[in-house]
Amino acid sequence: MDFDFTDDQESLRDAVRRWxxxxxxxxxxxxxxxxxxxxxxxxxxxxxxxxxxxxxPEAHGGMGFGPVEAMVVCEELGRGLVNAPYVHGALVAPALLAAAPAELQAAWLPKVADASALVVLAAQEAGARYRLDRVSTQAHASGDGWTLTGAKGVVPAGDEADAYVVPARWSGTPDDAAGIGLFLVERQAAGVTVRGYPTQDGARAAELSLAGAQAALISRDGLPVLEHAVDVGIAGVCAEAVGLMDRLTAMTVDYLNTRKQFGVALSSFQALRHRIADVKMQLELARSMSYFASLKLGEPAAARRRALAQAKYQINQSARFVGQQCVQLHGGIGVTDEYAGSHYFKRLTMIELQFGDSMHQLGEVSARMQDTAGVFA
Structure with missing residues (x-):
């Protein structure tokens, strides 16, 4: 398999890096x-x-690029520690709106493409523990439209968004896989209450309360669409994490080469050289799994979901190891607010919690294993 990037992809990378x-x-x-x-x-x-x-899609004013181009952009944004809801607004939202009726796509996708509207996913509920099929928010048909009642938490850039894609249940109990629809709710709609707050990585999130809020139906069979969009988001944050780890590792190597102790550079100590070698091994393992995640987005649902869970689990493990080791190799300066390294570490920590933490992803991988797990064929 050819893992070289095309000239267009390299040009895209250069453009983002220059910015x-x-x-x-x-x-x-x-x-x-x-x-x-x-x-x-x-x-x-x-x-x-x-x-x-x-x-x-180009028909709605976009560029119509695929997962590899998205991976290239996210990696560069991660390397630069860019503070913007890019994965949520530019990657997850179009994946969700792709299932909407033509008129809804025509109304919102051009706004997404030129950023005149920021649309984000509001999926998490108290007690769901990252499960996408556990939905308590209720949807009720109301005339030609729908109304939603419920609450969503930790909505990315929720108090800056113009609209939300909200999973809500039109039938069944909270644990049923069937009966989950996707709805578009505008922030200014009656019955919508938003409470924003800063997050530990310097971004923003919000709690979203819906009390009979007017909504437009995207899809009555929303769970498969939601799972695909979340997988797109996982691939995006995996690539961002690789960029973060790449830059944090380079910063740490520079620090070891310049900081002196006992009259010699820290990089001359064999024990520290071994530790940075372990860091680079984890970085390259994470990079390969990021590639794996992006390339698997076009697979059938079962194979895709398992692959993305595997990738996110490994990225989480690598991010924790690289972040902790690099902070320790810096010493006290590594945790100061004025030093960039601490902010890379905080962003890596937040990424571990997005779209499912390590324990959740390990459970996803386990649930999707075949009976023999490939050991006793």
Whole structure:
């Protein structure tokens, strides 16, 4: 299999990297985080590069690119520690809206493509523990439309979004796989209450309360669409994590080469060289699993879901190891708020919790194993 990137993909990588180097310094990122984490302006700058429409079909004003191009962009945004809801607004939202009726797509996808509207997924509920099929929010038919009642938590950039894609149950009990629909709810709709707050990585999230909120139906059979969109999100944050780990490792190597103890550089100590070698091994393992995740997005649902759970589990493990080791190799400066390394570590920690933590993904992998697990064929 050819793992070389095409000329167009390399050009896309260079364009994103140039923007990061020129327009998004750590000082800017730190200032945004200290001011509360609002990132809509940064997202607008990414839209000027055409990146908001990366996954939107050309018929709706987007670029119509695929998973590999998305991986390239997310990796570069991670390397630059860019504070913007890119995965949620530019990758997950188009995957969800792709299942909507034609008129709803025509109304919203062009806005997603030019970033005049930020649409995010509001899926998590109290007690669900990342399970997509555990939905308590209720949907009721109301005339020609629908109304939703329930609550969603930790909605990414929820107080900056213009609309939400909300899974809600139109039939069945909270644990039924059937009866889950997807609905589009505008933030300004009556019955919508949003409470925003900053997150530990300098971004923002929100709690969403729905009390008879008006909604437009995207799909009555919403679970398969939701699972695919979440897998798209997993692939995106996996690539972002690789970029974060790559840059954090490079920063740590530079630090070991310049910081001196007992009159010699720290990199001259064999024990520390062994530790950075272990870090690089975990980085390359994470990179290969990120590639694996993106390439598996086109597979049938069963194979795709298992592959993305495997990838996310490994990324979580690598991110924790690389983050912890790099902080320790820096010493005290590695945890100071003024040093970029601590912010890379915090973002890696937040990524571990997005779209399913390690225990959840390990359970997903286990549940999807064949009886023999390939050992006793």
């Amino acid at each position: 990061v180097d020129k327009g998004f310094s750590f000082e800017r990122r730190h200032a945004l985080a200290k001011a509360g984490g609002a990132t809509r302006a940064v997202y607008g700058e990414l839209a000027e590069l055409g990146l908001a429409g990366l996954a939107v």
